[in-house]
Amino acid sequence: MRAAATKGVGDTVTNPSEPGDGRPDPGLSAIMSERRQLINLAYRLLGSLADAEDVVQETYARWYAMSRQQQEAIESPGAWLTKVASRVCLDLLGSARARRERYVGEWIPEPLPDRAEWISGRPGGTTVDPADRVTLDESVSMAFLVVLESMTPAERVAFILHDVFRYSFAEVAEIVGRTPAACRQLASSARRRIRASQAPTAPAAQQAGIVRDFKQAWEAKDIDALIGLLDPDATATGDGGGLVRAELRPVEGAEQIARFFAARASATILECTVNGQPGLVAQLDGVTVSVLAFDVAGDRIKHIWAILNPDKLRPWTTG
Template sequence: MDDNDCLAARFEAHRPHLRAVAYRILGSVSEAEDAVQEAWLRLSRSDTSGVENPGGWFTTIVARVALNMLQSRRARREEPLDVHVPDPVVTIAEGTDPEHQALLADSVSLALLVVLDTLTPSERLAFVLHDMFALPFAEIAAIVGRSPSAARQLASRARRRVQAATVPDPDIARQREVVDAFLTASRNGDFDALLAVLDPHVMLRADVGEGPTGASRTASGAAAVAEQALAFAWRAQFAHPVLVNGAAGVLVADQGQPLAVMGFAIAQGKIVEVDILADPARLRRLALPGLGR
């Protein structure tokens, strides 16, 4: 085996970890794949003779590529999106395949990714690399072009935002009971039953993209979210239980055609966040279970 084959073998062994790093930084499965591939192209043209820690080196290169992508994405948006739901990782409730399991290590919830989307690119990278992957601040500083103390401050600011967010209940079975109650109430048109499972300050985000399917929207408060649920109750009959980023969620699909993915954040037995991705173009790019994809 020559040096390039050896490097390729090592890189492939680290690929699940590298995809997990890129997914947390970018919040997009397809962009994470692109970042890892771009990192490999750079690495394959590099001199590896002095590298003592290939895994750390791979992570650093992927992080730099992902940071550049995140900064470019921000620059392309002349105006911030009204509603953006990160790419969900959807798996069947009975199990998780190894690649998705790597993406979901440490339970990166959809609600957490929504919070990460509010951070600056440098804050997000510093938080992800340090708090999720234990990378030293000296290494993070080299990636973001700051001093180690400045990198520490970036992560600290991000951590405060994350800690202020909802901490979901960890019991998947209990989550599923609440989601099922929400779907049943929606199907039955039972407004009071919907209010019973919704937190008074619940937030709903629906990202439908820019197509002809309608406008993206947000709703806050139990009454407003219950009204939205009743308006789209017809979708509840096509709802299939899945895990969305490791939490109880719903895949809405009719005859193999995905219509929406719904992620829920549940705390103290109440739904506190509902994140809906119904953008047809983005749904087509996702690896969704049970659709013959």
């Protein structure tokens, strides 16, 4: 599959700080306009908005650590920033595997709300800068990100840079430190993983209807209705990160999942958009305690991902 091209997306940040020497920087607007591109890239590579923000901060720190002469010698600052951010992500992906092994329970990528929810859902009611907003398309669906987690760091970087952001394999090779031919093989391997994991996707309206039916059956504690909405081999995975209670292993099978959710129907359930797809939010006393993403194939739910780790719910928290 080939996601919609994202390369070149960028919003200019207003009132950015000037470089450390205090002199006006005529190229500052152009440099800062790359921020959204970098956030989009880093989130897809890492599956974590918090880590993506750290990567972008580190990338700009390295830019401003250079002298004005060094900066002016760079022919394409945008390409330089992308290369640095990608390499920082590659390093982080290498160490992430060790961190995930120590993670309590299952690790699920950080869920993102849609544009309207994103703007209104920040802590304190503040409006997020457009440059910090991730473009929601099929390359950030939860099902897609979960497959990316199964790839090697080099596969993930090569695939995202080439197939999603449309960088040539020559450009990817310079970032990954492999030959263009090797990067082509990495991206091809990644594509095979994507194809092997994907079932035909239901139309958006059909997905929304099935998720809505799941919500109603969950609220009614209707086990038979829940079973009817789930694929017989469905899985439900929770991520509490050891900070809140969550199942350490995925719940498997339609009946087991139905009984699991029916026994946990005390929260207020709201329909929402999660990573560009129909999803649900569970709230207690107006506070978001869980975000649920779904993988719907045909007329059945194949996967449910429930993110309960409060560190991953920052964009969903109000007040």
